[in-house]
Amino acid sequence: MEHLVDKMKPDVQRLERDVLPVIEQMEQAEERWQRLRGLLSEGQRRMMELRGYTPLMEVQRSVLFPDASPSGCSESNEITEHVLEQNIIELAKMEEGGPAEHNLDLFRQDGGQKRAFRQERRRKKRQADTGGLAPDTEEGRSIPRTVALEPFAFDTRLGGVVLEGIYLSPTAFYRELASPEVLTIRALSPIAFYATILSPMVAFARILSPEVFKAQILTPQVLDAFVLSPEAFMAEVLSPLAAEGRVLSPRTLFVQILGPTIGALHIGSPDTHGVLVLSPHILSPRIYSEERYLIEILSPHFLGGEHEHNMEEDTHEHLGGSVRFVGWPEHSPLGEQNSDKHGG
Known part of the structure; x- marks a missing residue:
């Protein structure tokens, strides 16, 4: 040896x-x-x-x-x-x-x-490698900073972002990986085909920035505000929400799994065509924000104020209340009684 x-x-x-x-x-x-x-x-x-x-x-x-x-x-x-x-x-x-x-x-x-x-x-972007860093990546940049009139696509953001404003910068095919976000604002900057993983967000605002085809995994949100920013085709997994405010920002065609919501206020922001699994809502009133065609599985509402009274007539429960159809008038007990009367 x-x-x-x-x-x-x-x-x-x-x-x-x-x-x-x-x-x-x-x-x-x-x-x-x-x-x-x-x-x-x-x-x-x-x-x-x-x-x-x-x-x-x-x-x-x-x-x-x-x-x-x-x-x-x-x-x-x-x-x-x-x-x-x-x-x-x-x-x-x-x-x-x-x-x-x-x-x-x-x-x-x-x-x-x-x-x-x-x-x-x-x-050239389509032909090039898609591994570039997004313009809003904080690495090497001053704080606070502003990104304006800078659309980008097929980019990835790595690392945290603090005190940042994004204006008139639409984004597509965008990824956030292990990228916490604190004190940020996005205005007039829509996003499409957007995925965020392990990227908690604290004290952020979205103004006139609709989001389409979005996926959030392990991305909690605290103290966030959506103003005139609708969302569609969403999937949220293990992404709890706390102290959220939505004004004229509806959601449609979404799935929320293991994402409890605490202290959320919705004003003129209805939710339609969605599925919630193990995602309870606590202290989350809704004002002029109806829920229509939702399926809630083990996702009760506690202390929701006006919301609880308005949705009762269009709610149909199964399996002892563990599964609820919210905002389905044709399946509600009242709808069945009315149909029986018309039939008689």
Whole structure:
């Protein structure tokens, strides 16, 4: 055994001396690149997609090249400004039909207002890898921060978000993984095909931001507000709610499993065509917020105020009250009596 160890010792030493350092350098380079991606602005991302390169700010260069000297950075800034100035002059001199006609189409401002650029970007997005970080990812960003006029798709948000506002930024095919959210607001920013896992949310607001095809798993919500933000085609699993306020924000076609609700106030926000399983509602009054065509399985309502009195006539219970059909007039006892009278 000792002879075998001695024989392998040179190979082990060569591995430790030559191979392992290279692997460590590659891992460090990959980590720096991932951090840099979170720091790129929208303009820099566009330039990367169009040209394959982009000038970096001093903070970004310090992430990618931590050992670079400040003097080199300032010199690079001067060179970058000079190159950009020359590029602008060259673009101004170009005429239609020249070799750069494709780039001119992307930047032309008449009629379509950047329409060609957006179409090109969407095409590249579909062809590219979908593992990019979303613009609202907090890594490397200042707090508080604002995301405005920045639609995005096929992105993932990792890590927590604090004190953030998202405005006029629609989102599609979006994932949140282990990404808690505290003190945020989303306005005029609809979401479609949205999944959030292990991402609790505290003190957030949604204003004029409808959500469609949404899945929430292990995502509790506390102190949230929905204003004019309807939701449809939803699935919530192990996602309890506490101190929620909804104003003119109806929900339809939803499933709620193991998601108890405590202290929720609904005003003009009806729930229709849904299934609730082991999701009781406690201290959750509803004002002008009817429940229609719901199936509640082991999901009672306690101390719901006006809601309890209004729904009694359209509620039909089965299995000793463990299963209830809420808002089904044709299946309620009153509906059956009326049908018997008309039949007689």
